[in-house]
Every structure is written in C-alpha cells, then in structure tokens.
Amino acid sequence: MKQDLEQLKEELKYEKTNSCVQCGYCLPVCPTYATMGKETHSPRGRINLVKMVGEGRITDLSVLEEPMELCLGCRACETACPTGVEYGGILEAARAAITRRKKSPTPVRILRNTVFKEVFPSRKAMNFIGNSMWLYEKSGIQKLARKSGLMKKLPSHLGEFEAITPSAVSPRERTSLLRVTPAKGDKKYTVAFFVGCVMDAMFRKINHLSVKLLSEAGCDVIVIENQTCCGALHAHSGELEESKSLAKRNIEAFEKEEVDFIVNNAGGCGAMLFEYDHLLADEPMWVERAKLFSDKTKDISQILVLCGGIKAKGCSQQRITYQRSCHMTNVLKVTEDPLQLIQSVPNVEFIEMNDANMCCGSAGIYNIVNYDASMEILDQKMENVRDTNSTTIITTNPGCLIQMKLGIDRENLKESMRAIHLVEYLAEVTGIS
Amino acid sequence: MKTITSAHLTEIISTVKTGRVLTDESDRFSYSFDGSFGTYLPDVVIQTKSVEELAALVKLANREKIPVYPRGQATSLSGGPLPVLGGMVLDLSVMDDLLEIHEEDLVAVVSPGILTANIHNAAEKKGLMYPPDPSSSHVSTIGGNLAENSGGPRGLKYGVTKDYVIGLEIITPQGELIRTGGRTVKNVTGYDLTKLIVGSEGTLGIITKAILRLIPKPPASKTVMAIFNSLEDAGRAISKIFCSGILPSKMELMDQASIVAVENYQPSGLPRDAEALILIELDGHPSAVIDEAEQVSEVCKEVGARKVRVPKTKAETEEVWKARKLVSPAIARIKPTKISEDATVPRSKIPEMCRRLQEIKKKYNVHLVVFGHAGDGNLHPNIIADKSDKEEMKRVEQAVSEIFEAAVQLGGTLSGEHGIGTMKAPFMEMELGAEGLDMMRKIKQAWDPNNIMNPGKIFPEPGQRLVLSE
Numbered sequence: 014m015k016q017d018l019e020q021l022k023e024e025l026k027y028e029k030t031n032s033c034v035q036c037g038y039c040l041p042v043c044p045t046y047a048t049m050g051k052e053t054h055s056p057r058g059r060i061n062l063v064k065m066v067g068e069g070r071i072t073d074l075s076v077l078e079e080p081m082e083l084c085l086g087c088r089a090c091e092t093a094c095p096t097g098v099e100y101g102g103i104l105e106a107a108r109a110a111i112t113r114r115k116k117s118p119t120p121v122r123i124l125r126n127t128v129f130k131e132v133f134p135s136r137k138a139m140n141f142i143g144n145s146m147w148l149y150e151k152s153g154i155q156k157l158a159r160k161s162g163l164m165k166k167l168p169s170h171l172g173e174f175e176a177i178t179p180s181a182v183s184p185r186e187r188t189s190l191l192r193v194t195p196a197k198g199d200k201k202y203t204v205a206f207f208v209g210c211v212m213d214a215m216f217r218k219i220n221h222l223s224v225k226l227l228s229e230a231g232c233d234v235i236v237i238e239n240q241t242c243c244g245a246l247h248a249h250s251g252e253l254e255e256s257k258s259l260a261k262r263n264i265e266a267f268e269k270e271e272v273d274f275i276v277n278n279a280g281g282c283g284a285m286l287f288e289y290d291h292l293l294a295d296e297p298m299w300v301e302r303a304k305l306f307s308d309k310t311k312d313i314s315q316i317l318v319l320c321g322g323i324k325a326k327g328c329s330q331q332r333i334t335y336q337r338s339c340h341m342t343n344v345l346k347v348t349e350d351p352l353q354l355i356q357s358v359p360n361v362e363f364i365e366m367n368d369a370n371m372c373c374g375s376a377g378i379y380n381i382v383n384y385d386a387s388m389e390i391l392d393q394k395m396e397n398v399r400d401t402n403s404t405t406i407i408t409t410n411p412g413c414l415i416q417m418k419l420g421i422d423r424e425n426l427k428e429s430m431r432a433i434h435l436v437e438y439l440a441e442v443t444g445i446s
Numbered sequence: 447m448k449t450i451t452s453a454h455l456t457e458i459i460s461t462v463k464t465g466r467v468l469t470d471e472s473d474r475f476s477y478s479f480d481g482s483f484g485t486y487l488p489d490v491v492i493q494t495k496s497v498e499e500l501a502a503l504v505k506l507a508n509r510e511k512i513p514v515y516p517r518g519q520a521t522s523l524s525g526g527p528l529p530v531l532g533g534m535v536l537d538l539s540v541m542d543d544l545l546e547i548h549e550e551d552l553v554a555v556v557s558p559g560i561l562t563a564n565i566h567n568a569a570e571k572k573g574l575m576y577p578p579d580p581s582s583s584h585v586s587t588i589g590g591n592l593a594e595n596s597g598g599p600r601g602l603k604y605g606v607t608k609d610y611v612i613g614l615e616i617i618t619p620q621g622e623l624i625r626t627g628g629r630t631v632k633n634v635t636g637y638d639l640t641k642l643i644v645g646s647e648g649t650l651g652i653i654t655k656a657i658l659r660l661i662p663k664p665p666a667s668k669t670v671m672a673i674f675n676s677l678e679d680a681g682r683a684i685s686k687i688f689c690s691g692i693l694p695s696k697m698e699l700m701d702q703a704s705i706v707a708v709e710n711y712q713p714s715g716l717p718r719d720a721e722a723l724i725l726i727e728l729d730g731h732p733s734a735v736i737d738e739a740e741q742v743s744e745v746c747k748e749v750g751a752r753k754v755r756v757p758k759t760k761a762e763t764e765e766v767w768k769a770r771k772l773v774s775p776a777i778a779r780i781k782p783t784k785i786s787e788d789a790t791v792p793r794s795k796i797p798e799m800c801r802r803l804q805e806i807k808k809k810y811n812v813h814l815v816v817f818g819h820a821g822d823g824n825l826h827p828n829i830i831a832d833k834s835d836k837e838e839m840k841r842v843e844q845a846v847s848e849i850f851e852a853a854v855q856l857g858g859t860l861s862g863e864h865g866i867g868t869m870k871a872p873f874m875e876m877e878l879g880a881e882g883l884d885m886m887r888k889i890k891q892a893w894d895p896n897n898i899m900n901p902g903k904i905f906p907e908p909g910q911r912l913v914l915s916e
C-alpha cells in the first residue's frame with residue numbers, strides 16, 4: 014500500500030506541488046475560478062487536490078477528474094505565481110494518471126482517441142479534412158443545413174463551430190509549401206518553418222503568408238519533410254506517451270537541417286515545441302537533443318522583430334485590439350514582439366482590452382469538449398472586446414482565432430468586427446498576398 | 447460539537463435558495479486549507495450573497511451546535527478560516543457586489559467579498575486613498591482584512607485596518623443582524639463594538655457590510671534606498687529618522703540573507719556583502735517630499751550608510767521596490783516550506799530584536815531570513831524549511847516559540863498583522879497573562895454561548911502547543 018502511494022506520488026509529480034504555499038496569488042488570473050466561482054476550479058484548489066492524493070487523503074482519483082478536465086491549461090497561474098510552481102507539469106501528470114486508470118472509455122475519450130492518434134498526426138488525414146470542408150462548403154450542403162437550423166441542433170454544438178470555420182482552400186489551391194523559399198535581399202537567417210497540423214489544414218493561407226513574410230524579412234525558409242503534429246493536444250489530455258513519440262519524430266526531422274531557428278505561427282504549438290526538453294526530461298537519450306530543439310523554437314513575431322520589423326505600406330482605418338495567446342504569454346513569455354509589430358504600423362489605432370491576458374476559453378479542444386464552460390469564459394472575453402469598439406481582433410494562435418470568430422458570431426458583431434491572425438494583418442499592411 | 451446529519455443538510459439546502467451548497471469530496475477538500483498549515487475537511491461549503499440566508503444558517507447552526515467557519519479568500523497565514531472542527535464553511539468571497547465611494551462623506555461602503563485592491567482603485571479614481579495595504583491586497587477580501595485587522599507598509603504613517611473602519615453590519619452567533627458605528631468619524635454612542643469585531647478573526651460574528659474611512663490621496667512620493675554594512679547601523683538609522691521629525695509613509699528592511707536570496711533569484715545589483723538595506727518612502731506635498739528625502743539621506747549617511755540612492759524616475763523607483771517585492775518569492779525557492787512570522791516589537795527595540803533573531807538562527811541552525819516593515823517594528827522573521835524533514839521541523843518549532851518569547855520580552859506582541867488563528871493560540875497566555883486571556887474568553891462566551899463561531903481559534907485548548915509537522 015505504502016509502495017503504491019510512493020509510486021503514485023512519483024507519477025503525479027507530487028514533489029512539484031510542495032512549492033505551492035497556498036498564497037492564492039493565482040486566483041485573480043484564473044478564468045475558471047472567475048466563471049465557476051469555487052476553489053475546486055482554481056489553480057490552488059487543483060494543486061491541493063493533487064497534494065491530497067499524494068498524501069493518501071484522497072484515494073479515488075476520479076475525485077480529480079472534473080476539476081482537471083475543466084482546467085483550460087492556459088497557465089496564467091504560472092505567470093502569477095510568486096514561488097514558481099510548475100502547474101503545467103502538475104496538470105499534465107494528473108491528467109495522465111487519471112487517463113491511465115480510466116476503466117471504460119467515455120464518448121469524449123473515444124472521440125479524442127481517433128482524433129489524436131489518427132487524425133492530427135497524419136498530414137493525409139488533415140488534408141482530407143481540409144478537402145472535405147471545401148467540398149462541403151462549396152456543394153451547398155452547408156447552406157441548406159444552415160437554413161434548416163439543423164446545424165444548431167447538432168450534438169456537441171459542432172454546428173456553431175461549423176459556421177465560423179474558415180472557408181477551406183480548394184485542393185488545387187492547396188498546393189503544399191515550397192521546400193525552400195529564399196530570402197528577399199540580404200539573407201539574415203536560415204529558418205525551418207513548423208507548419209502545424211491545424212494551421213496546415215484549416216489556415217494554410219496563413220502559413221503561406223508566414224513564409225512570405227519571413228522571406229521578405231530576410232530569411233531563407235525551409236519546410237522540412239516528415240514533420241508532424243507538435244503533440245500539444247495529446248499532452249494536455251493526458252496522452253503523454255503519444256505526445257512524446259510525436260516530439261521525437263519532430264526532433265529527428267528537424268535535426269536533418271542546419272538552421273538558426275525553428276519558427277511557428279501558433280502559440281499553442283510553439284509552447285509545446287519549446288517544452289520538448291521538459292516532456293522528454295526522463296529520457297536521457299533524448300533530453301539533450303530536445304534541449305537543442307527547444308532553444309531554437311521561436312514565434313514568427315520574434316523573428317520578424319529580430320530581422321528589424323516589417324515595412325508597412327500604410328494602414329486602413331481600423332481599430333485594433335489584440336487577444337493574446339495564453340501559451341505565448343505564459344510559456345514562451347513572448348508578449349512584446351507582436352505588440353511592437355502592430356504598433357509599428359503607421360497611424361495604427363491600437364486599444365488594449367481589459368483583462369487582456371485572460372484566456373478566451375478556446376484552449377485546444379476545450380471549447381468542443383467543455384462547451385458550456387468555454388462559452389461562459391468567451392462571453393466575459395467578448396464583453397471586454399466590445400468595450401474597445403475595435404474593428405479587428407488580432408490573435409496569434411489558430412484556436413484563439415476560431416474562438417474569436419465564434420465570439421463575433423455569437424454577439425452578432427459580424428458586420429462591424431473581424432478576427433484575423435497577426436500574420437494576416439502584417440501581410441495586409443505590407444501588401445503581401 | 448455536532449457534525450452535520452442528513453437532516454441538517456436538507457434544512458441547509460432548503461434555506462439556501464439563491465446560492466450553492468457544496469458537498470462533493472472535491473469541493474470539501476478545496477475549502478480545507480488556507481495560506482498556513484493543516485488540512486481540515488468541512489462537512490459542507492455554502493456560497494450565498496443573501497444576508498437573510500446567512501443569518502438563517504447561523505440560527506440553524508446555533509440551535510444545532512454546528513461549527514460555522516467564515517472564509518474570505520483563505521490567504522490567512524495563521525489558520526483563521528480553517529474548519530478545524532468540520533461543520534459549515536461560509537464562503538464570503540462571493541459577496542462582492544457592493545463597492546460605493548461617497549466622496550462628500552469620505553467613506554466607502556463595501557460588501558465583505560470585495561478584494562481590497564479594488565477598494566484602493568475605486569478610491570484612487572476619485573483622488574482618495576484607502577490606506578491599509580497588506581501585500582496580499584490584490585487577493586484578499588476586505589472581510590478577511592477586517593477580521594484579521596490587517597496592515598501593510600503604510601501602517602507606519604497611516605495605521606492599519608482598524609483605523610479606517612467606522613461602521614459594520616454583522617450577523618451575531620445567534621443569527622441576529624446588527625449594525626455597529628455609522629458613517630461619522632466621531633461616534634461615542636455606547637461601547638465601540640466596531641473595534642471589537644475588527645481583529646476578532648471571525649469568532650464573534652460574520653461581517654456582511656462595512657463602512658470605511660477614506661483620506662485624500664497624497665499628491666507626491668519619493669523613495670530613498672540606503673545600504674548598510676551592519677544591521678545595527680540600519681537600526682540606528684531608523685531610530686534617528688524618527689527623531690528628526692519626519693514620518694515616512696513606508697520604511698522597509700531587508701537583511702543580508704534576504705539580499706542574497708534576491709540576488710540568487712533575480713540579480714538586481716544589490717551588494718551581497720551588505721548586512722542590511724532599508725527602503726524609505728516619503729509622501730505628501732511635492733516640494734516637501736524632496737526636502738524630506740534629502741534630510742533622510744543625510745541622516746543615513748551620518749549613521750554610516752555605505753550607499754544612499756534616491757531614484758529619480760518612476761521606472762527607477764519601481765526597480766528599487768521590486769527588490770523588496772522579490773524577497774518572498776526568492777526565499778520560497780530556497781526550500782519549499784516557508785514559516786512566515788510577524789512578531790512585532792516597539793520601534794526602539796528593533797536592533798535588539800534583530801540581535802536576538804540572529805542568536806535564534808544560530809542556536810537552532812535554521813534558515814532564518816528577516817525583512818519587513820521595520821518602521822513600525824513589524825519585522826517578518828521567515829524560516830525556510832522542508833516540511834518533509836521531521837527533524838528540521840522540530841527545530842523550527844522551537845525557534846518559532848523562542849521568537850515569540852523574545853518579542854513579548856521586549857514589550858512587543860506575537861502578531862502585528864497576521865492574527866492568532868490556530869498557529870499562535872498556544873502563546874496567548876504568555877503575552878496576555880492568565881487574567882487577560884480569561885477576560886477575552888468571557889467576551890467570547892457572552893457573544894457566542896454555544897461556541898459555534900469559528901471555534902478552535904485564538905483560545906488555546908488545554909495543553910495545546912505549536913505543531914508545524916503534520
């Protein structure tokens with residue numbers, strides 16, 4: 014029994030919970046504490062539950078299930094924490110421990126299993142999703158379904174997401190990115206571009222624009238073959254083994270090229286890539302290689318700033334606000350570069366929203382799996398967005414982008430407001446298309 | 447004391463019409479702790495904004511002799527909200543609707559769940575100031591601040607929470623709603639129950655509304671940082687500044703251990719070999735603060751400060767104060783368990799207390815760090831330890847006891863701001879004497895004959911002693 018507990022402690026990374034002094038400094042920044050209004054859904058509460066399991070006071074791990082499931086994993090609590098509690102690691106370990114002990118798979122898990130193990134890692138499958146979305150949209154089925162209101166009645170509210178997912182690119186247009194795009198003008202760096210699976214399938218245009226912006230800024234851009242999903246969604250859902258194997262595949266793929274940086278344009282993926290060394294910390298064969306990889310990982314905004322910024326050709330009459338990607342803020346700690354780029358546009362009118370650092374509730378697939386909780390958080394976010402009177406919300410992560418589009422849709426603001434990726438905005442103001 | 451039966455629970459659920467009654471294991475565990483030590487499971491946690499429902503619950507508890515534990519945001523460092531005997535936890539942080547600033551009366555009217563920082567901000571917007579500034583202001587509730595009579599750096603010049611409360615609405619342990627004080631600064635009608643409730647740590651009733659006094663916000667401030675080779679010199683500088691007719695708004699001390707901890711954590715260019723550093727803030731009229739900053743600098747130099755710095759810009763000033771803010775997080779990284787004490791001595795005894803603390807540190811071989819509000823004698827001796835090391839924790843317990851003894855012997859007190867709760871109850875008699883403590887017990891019995899309101903706090907059980915190892 015005692016041995017079991019020791020093993021469980023190990024599994025849960027119990028020792029990490031000891032640096033939590035229960036000061037509560039993380040409470041005001043936690044979106045789920047704000048919306049759900051109880052400690053059970055606060056960082057301090059969640060950490061305490063893990064502590065209690067580690068100390069043998071809670072013996073049934075299912076007690077932790079809901080609190081852990083409803084955490085966004087936005088990690089704002091880490092940024093607020095004065096003692097440096099590694100909440101991300103605690104959360105991941107707890108989720109993995111819960112997942113391992115689950116007897117019968119719930120519907121959510123079945124969905125996750127196919128989505129995570131089969132769909133995300135496969136470029137082919139993601140291509141297929143992209144293609145079928147295009148077909149679906151163009152064939153008119155979408156209109157019909159929308160008209161009949163059928164979409165609104167779909168289970169899990171997939172209908173609402175359907176309404177805001179971007180128009181998919183036609184298969185012909187979806188020619189893949191060039192293997193090498195040389196720098197325009199003097200070459201400053203050689204970078205490898207991380208395409209990401211969701212970005213690749215749903216926002217390929219943004220990927221194309223990213224490569225062009227990088228090349229324009231003076232980078233040779235290489236798109237490496239055999240790269241795969243970053244594994245973030247897996248790790249956040251307790252599928253640690255799966256995410257480790259994806260990490261290794263990426264490390265191997267990117268090691269093949271000599272590059273200065275590995276650049277991505279999705280805060281969520283970026284954070285995962287950046288933490289490969291944490292993920293593989295227990296694997297001596299990999300940890301050094303992972304460290305090299307992590308050190309090279311940068312967000313596109315960092316590289317553009319490093320290359321001296323963008324050459325804006327003036328800006329249209331827009332009021333801009335910026336919805337930060339939580340993982341960019343709290344894990345990558347990239348907060349200034351996107352702002353610097355936005356504010357470098359002549360005459361730009363930029364308005365910071367209140368609680369700008371609060372998560373929008375997208376959080377990977379949280380908005381699909383925990384729809385109601387996510388919408389409550391989104392509604393709070395949209396109130397702050399509304400107050401800015403902006404015409405454009407800029408984001409730096411595909412999940413946030415979809416969520417912001419959904420928010421605009423829910424608030425009936427479509428006529429006056431749009432949500433775009435930072436890359437789209439920068440392309441717009443520099444005249445790249 | 448009874449525990450809650452299913453019949454009680456049914457009655458509770460039917461009483462709470464507008465709020466929530468939480469009984470799941472995950473919820474109960476989530477209300478079992480505070481910022482100090484120990485885990486105690488409540489039977490039920492109740493969240494409601496309705497004063498009537500709360501009063502009805504207290505009546506029920508009083509009738510059935512069920513313990514009631516008021517709770518704010520559980521940042522207490524002394525065990526204040528811990529449900530040590532089970533029963534009901536009332537989560538009052540949900541009562542966060544009322545925050546009115548009445549400029550003409552210079553008062554704020556607030557509900558207990560409002561975060562103190564929100565009062566600061568609301569007052570500031572109208573050019574006013576609510577002075578009490580515990581460093582936990584952005585997370586703690588005003589209800590908790592009132593119950594603990596919290597204070598902060600500004601206590602030196604402006605006093606603590608109790609100096610700014612003029613009226614309260616409370617639910618008594620019998621479940622009656624009463625009002626004390628009012629909206630006027632002057633009020634001598636009968637006993638001052640307001641001041642009795644403030645600092646009573648939730649043992650005499652539940653605060654459901656408060657009327658707070660505000661003052662005009664001082665237009666300017668200036669900071670002086672002085673670095674000393676010896677802790678004693680720093681102590682002498684502090685005493686001399688007071689004798690020079692200047693009352694700074696803040697005066698904070700960092701000892702060598704805290705300087706080194708900060709430098710190890712986030713290098714800020716502080717000299718590791720200095721024994722002490724003091725930060726002084728002056729506030730008031732713009733030209734007056736410039737003058738006073740100069741005088742203070744002179745005094746520090748006379749006493750032998752090795753370096754005196756007056757930051758010029760806002761950014762520089764923030765930089766200087768950042769070092770002080772970093773002490774807590776910096777020392778928390780040395781070892782996981784932080785025992786944060788707040789024994790307080792008369793100003794003149796600061797150097798002596800510092801000496802005693804260094805002796806205690808050596809005697810018990812503990813990692814002791816001293817920093818805090820030097821100006822008002824409220825030093826924060828913090829001991830950094832590892833709670834899984836049983837032997838070390840025993841030494842810590844002994845060291846903490848001796849710190850309390852030293853403070854009381856020097857004419858000071860066990861607690862300047864964090865309260866007694868469960869942690870310091872065993873030392874009450876040492877400070878108050880048997881008769882003094884007995885008088886307090888009688889007051890408690892008169893207010894709460896069934897001892898249902900936050901039982902297990904302030905008053906020691908026979909034979910109770912300090913236990914830090916679980």
Ligand SMILES: Cc1cc2nc3c(=O)[nH]c(=O)nc-3n(C[C@H](O)[C@H](O)[C@H](O)COP(=O)(O)OP(=O)(O)OC[C@H]3O[C@@H](n4cnc5c(N)ncnc54)[C@H](O)[C@@H]3O)c2cc1C
Pocket residue numbers: 035036037480481515516517518519520521522523525526527538558579580581582585586587588589590591592593594595596597598599647648649651652653654863864900
């Ligand atoms: C990092 C850190 C720094 C701190 N710094 C300071 C500081 O500088 N100065 C300082 O004074 N304290 C400080 N504290 C201690 C703590 O923040 C204060 O004691 C604070 O007032 C507690 O407020 P709370 O809302 O968390 O109340 P809780 O901790 O929930 O409760 C505190 C006490 O108040 C009672 N209570 C709460 N609400 C009510 C109510 N409405 N009616 C009746 N009783 C009630 C509870 O029963 C309990 O006894 C610090 C704590 C931490 C963790």
Ligand code: SF4
Pocket residue numbers: 032033034035036037038039040056057060090093094095096097098
């Ligand atoms: S801020 Fe950090 S130490 Fe404080 S309660 Fe939250 S996680 Fe724990």
Ligand code: SF4
Pocket residue numbers: 042043044045046054055056059083084085086087088089090091100
């Ligand atoms: S990760 Fe985000 S949602 Fe989860 S506990 Fe931390 S702040 Fe709250």
